[in-house]
Amino acid sequence: MYQKIKALSKDYYNETVTIRRNLHHYAERGWLETRTACLIATQLEKLGYEVLCGEDIMVKEARMGLPPETILHLNYRRAQKEGANPKYLEKVKNGMTAVSGIYKNGKGPTVAVRFDIDALSLIEEASHDHYPFKEGFSSCHIGAMHACGHDGHTAIGLTVAKILMDIKEHIHGTVKLIFQPAEEGVMGAKCIAESGFLDDVDYIFAAHIMPQESQNYDLYLGMNESFATTKLNVTYHGVSTHAAESPQFGKNALLSAANCIINLHSIPRNSDGQTRVNVGTVHAGTGRNVVPETAKLEIEVRGLTSELNRYMEIYARDIIQASALMHDTVVEIEEMGKAYALECNSSFMKEIRNMCDDYLPDLKLSQKDLSPLGGSDDFSYMMTRVQAHGGKATYMKLLTPVIASPHNSAFDFNEKVLEKGPRILSSLVYHLLK
Amino acid sequence: MYQKIKALSKDYYNETVTIRRNLHHYAERGWLETRTACLIATQLEKLGYEVLCGEDIMVKEARMGLPPETILHLNYRRAQKEGANPKYLEKVKNGMTAVSGIYKNGKGPTVAVRFDIDALSLIEEASHDHYPFKEGFSSCHIGAMHACGHDGHTAIGLTVAKILMDIKEHIHGTVKLIFQPAEEGVMGAKCIAESGFLDDVDYIFAAHIMPQESQNYDLYLGMNESFATTKLNVTYHGVSTHAAESPQFGKNALLSAANCIINLHSIPRNSDGQTRVNVGTVHAGTGRNVVPETAKLEIEVRGLTSELNRYMEIYARDIIQASALMHDTVVEIEEMGKAYALECNSSFMKEIRNMCDDYLPDLKLSQKDLSPLGGSDDFSYMMTRVQAHGGKATYMKLLTPVIASPHNSAFDFNEKVLEKGPRILSSLVYHLLK
């Protein structure tokens, strides 16, 4: 069967590439993946999956970092014009863009695979050195670009969906293919996890396309050294006044902000491991001679473990509050994203290694199970939920040569990974449910 | 002759109102008063004045707070479309918008009168309670509004020009009527003062429309308690880096900015008198997870005397520089505006009081010569220049009932002042040169 899966992956390769390029061309940012979600849902339906999406698998209020109403509305119109399937458009509009395809065959474990679908806020390189531009599939949405491989993930996911249907009688148990919005900014996983949709899952996994290093490995079985993180938007509201005539009548939102910035950076280091804090943007005030009424900050904290991130977040929230009190302003804190540290189950990684050794011997596996992530990924939210209910989880690296680094406007990956990816993930689903 | 001037002011009243409303409708902000300047120059020429403008009376490099090239260019096109006189348009384009009308008759002193012509960055109230809107002459340039009476000042100036020509044989000496751009933000006077155009002036004065208080005075002979001020734009340039992966490779422009903000506010108080400092706006950073590469601040300092302002400016510049060094960033400081404190000559004010007592007895003069300004006005630059060359100067208040306070989007003044204004100023010119 593993051979058959390998062959199917090869057969579907051209289709996978086509889909990936289509998604790349119509790149959509977090919560705005409306056309993408409709495309996925339509495909899954056609393949015979039970399709759940929008409110079926998301807690509306648990979405973080949602764009304003107006943007959501304009986006709906845009997706409509681009031919999004009206049946699903109504369900996924207004930032309800999660989609899942479910296939159940008798008794057996439940296996979930997650694919993230959103693009980044980048203006794609318009140069003939940039392959997508040269080939004419670079983003037609200015300011949105798939520069982190999620177009590949989604395409891989749809091919996995096809392969599993091709071998469906050999699968015993339940498969949940989950297409998650808004991974960038770690905003989207929480609302799916909190819906309870994962609570019966025995195994969950995902794989992220990553730059291949000199060793030419195909796969890492898990990741570590990821940062747990919390993203906060902070707004100080003060009272403006003419800065020369009556400074004493103002409440200076910018003084609160400046204190917040400096003190956030002075949170004590932690001997348990690396921590991070950043104030990425500040926008404050209306005019030179007016005491600033408002100051808006985009903040993030991180820690190499969920515990370290909690230490940072608690301390940061104290500072944010105290900075308001310091100059008698009022502060509003909005949680824009959150992720835990990745903790892959070693027994599960061992099982995957055994499968590869036995049935996929041509794959070049890393010797160590784990490879550092460095950044943050909110798949950790799903992993933690599944693990809390007794399930097992891992987050793999799918290695392939890349041009430029992820989150760069010239990013591109070698599409060969689009054959390897469906093969590995489908094999693993089959392996767990055979 | 004072009676004749009074009568002329009355005769011209309707014209003055018409011009004021025209200017109000076509409100133009600092350095963009292209249509206004052309209108003034054309009128002065028609009346028989020698017209100097643009480079004739301005030092190009001494202009502060100039808008970017693109804005200047678009503005030129706009003024063109609005019918600006091409003869002058070429001379005043690109922010060279100062205009002066000169009349010389034999030997005698030189008297200068200054009128400021620019509007503010405000969106004018669109309500039927707002007289200019109701009467259909509110600003047709969205985001530009005459909310500080400069439309009135300019209209008064043009009527003064007419009256003086009507009595030109009775004037012995030289008259310079100066129409100054970019008073708001105290940006425009310096470049005129530095041109040397005022160096032969024996008397210079101006009058600002101000809210009439309960005493119903018509005029204050001078102002004090104005702030000397310096306006600075400060940009910190650092190095961005991914805030989680390698914070140590960044140079955080925002940390420099935050230190600058807090420390500017902590400049020691000065026992010689009131001082001020404000950071009015801050814009920094590009994304939550990126160490900010750039932070831009709009800053002003003030002092009740020029000496106190110098104390503040020197201390502030130390702080601005030190904040760069603190986090190894590079700082760029741009001077955007500057004004001295007003120091009206008491002998000059006495002379005006005598004239009013003797010849304009129906005017209600304040008992005290001086009234506080509160804010800053760069007419101080011209006054200081004239005084440095042995001349005398004052800056009067022309009182009239107003709706809402200056710099408010609902500001409006009672147009009766448009009769009183030309009368007082023309009488004074005549008085000094008769």
Next chain:
Amino acid sequence: MYQKIKALSKDYYNETVTIRRNLHHYAERGWLETRTACLIATQLEKLGYEVLCGEDIMVKEARMGLPPETILHLNYRRAQKEGANPKYLEKVKNGMTAVSGIYKNGKGPTVAVRFDIDALSLIEEASHDHYPFKEGFSSCHIGAMHACGHDGHTAIGLTVAKILMDIKEHIHGTVKLIFQPAEEGVMGAKCIAESGFLDDVDYIFAAHIMPQESQNYDLYLGMNESFATTKLNVTYHGVSTHAAESPQFGKNALLSAANCIINLHSIPRNSDGQTRVNVGTVHAGTGRNVVPETAKLEIEVRGLTSELNRYMEIYARDIIQASALMHDTVVEIEEMGKAYALECNSSFMKEIRNMCDDYLPDLKLSQKDLSPLGGSDDFSYMMTRVQAHGGKATYMKLLTPVIASPHNSAFDFNEKVLEKGPRILSSLVYHLLK
């Protein structure tokens, strides 16, 4: 009678000098004026005054800035050894060092005169250029020195006591001579004012020895431009930890203190008038490699009016509290001193001027009633209390040549003022009660 008072002042001059030098030699700092208080009480009793002291006229809990128990105890022993009258020693020990002599003769107004009795924390100049050292009466208490003339004030007070007793039949009403401890640091007046002892007073006044200026005036009738002020001791309590091994377990009291310092200095300026803030001392931490557990700060705020001081104090207290919250420390605030701004009654000053013009014509009075104080004096507490109950108050300047400025270790005043002082003050008491 005014002539008689003049003569008595002259007769007592040598005694006054002797007492002043004795007090100068035994200089005692705030709340430790035990020997001084006993000396005063004994003298007043001998003269026939009803003597109230300690708890009779002080609210124990309202004393501010009290030294620790141990110091008070050692001080008691010291005074004992120096021969303090045991009868009064028991009453004034432990910082209960206020003394008042009361004389009542029939009906009439109540007049209070206040003399401050405490020395400063200074090591007196030991140089033959320094008169008290040369003459052998410089302070025998190292670290305590009369460098603000309070030794003179007290000596004047005791001579006033003598003179008034010499003319007692001519006085109709009540006299309260009040010897106040702990004026330096504005700590001592509050507890007397709050006792209610002043609530029946119709007139209260005091006079401070001050440097004579070029005009050679003898007297100013009042003072203004004094600062209302509040003195606070602030202690941040954190948790110490080894700075390398586990910085995260600490709560850094010094980070709270540093934020407090910078932000106190950044309290917005106030357009109603001059304000001040100072953090005079900081002591924090125990060792280089330990996160500081404690940080102690001595702080003061001031304002040219009591209202401005209140603005500063309220804002400062917010900052002090917020700085604790900022780094999760606990803060303790102790009020160490407080004074209002001086507001002398002009009708009262006029009355004094009339008396001087009529009866003390050889005195050289200033033309203006008021002279600026510059600093703060808690006699304002007593004045405010008397004024709140309908009485009148003023605080005069007694001018005399001085060597070095007050609060300097080489300070000394010309003793001629010890003749003029008793004369003026006694005359005024007589004038009000004759």
Next chain:
Amino acid sequence: MYQKIKALSKDYYNETVTIRRNLHHYAERGWLETRTACLIATQLEKLGYEVLCGEDIMVKEARMGLPPETILHLNYRRAQKEGANPKYLEKVKNGMTAVSGIYKNGKGPTVAVRFDIDALSLIEEASHDHYPFKEGFSSCHIGAMHACGHDGHTAIGLTVAKILMDIKEHIHGTVKLIFQPAEEGVMGAKCIAESGFLDDVDYIFAAHIMPQESQNYDLYLGMNESFATTKLNVTYHGVSTHAAESPQFGKNALLSAANCIINLHSIPRNSDGQTRVNVGTVHAGTGRNVVPETAKLEIEVRGLTSELNRYMEIYARDIIQASALMHDTVVEIEEMGKAYALECNSSFMKEIRNMCDDYLPDLKLSQKDLSPLGGSDDFSYMMTRVQAHGGKATYMKLLTPVIASPHNSAFDFNEKVLEKGPRILSSLVYHLLK
């Protein structure tokens, strides 16, 4: 021969204990180990070593963190009274307290062993639960206490000296026993390293008494995870002024200090590893109403590698300088201590492990070579010097049960280590030179 060394260690055990207790009783802090140094020198001389001390092996100017002259002088007198050998007293006085015993026998490698000799600034526990107090050998120098085992190290060193002399014919090469002052605060090693005394050394090692963990190991062969560190004393010099009368004339040293404190804590985290910063103490200002003229800070930075420490030190020095410029003060930086990160040679540790396996089989060795240090030790200075000249180095842990943790006033160690210590170190010298 290893057996003989074992027997000698046992024979000398009581003497070792006696010396250790003597040293514990006469605990001397860094640079003040005058009596200790004389005792060591006298013993070494008696045993037949060539004794070098003071300027022989120290660069006077390279000593860091030296106490003031007065303290050094008083200390000299104290040591004199306590019977220090006058021959050596003159050589080691004034903080020249390093001593070395050299033994040379023919050709062969040079082996150096280092023992640190200084005590800590602690008041020793005076409780019968505290063994040294109960047994009557607790410190007679109040404020100095051996709470880090250096008394044990010195006693072990002197016993090693005896053992090596007992087997001196079997040693071929050169032995340098180095007794180092001022290890606490990492102040003393640098001046020895810079003298060149170590430049011919082929092997250098030392062993620190450490708490035994549950595994009951006797020895770790090396340490890692030590912090490289730099200790700085920083003094800001400003200008004082009366805080109310003329705040503008001051230059506020405390504002510089407060900025320094907050910004030091905000140095960006480093993804290469753990870093530290601490401002341990601050003392500033003279009085509440005086703008502080001086502020003194005790600062340290650390990094898990010498490179990380360099990153911290360079950034910190920028901040320290910029904070002066920020408020126009002058800053003085004094380097008080410095240590590199420990890098033990693995080949050397392997050699020691082989010796133990072969000849000291009853010792319980840890399985891993390295154990974390956590803090800092300036033996790293000596190691780095030796390694730079091609030699090898390690820093071992001698494990023994302890009461309370090091640097605690109740610290005490089980003296059994005084038998094990000389045995291991002597064996290793013999092993390298046999």
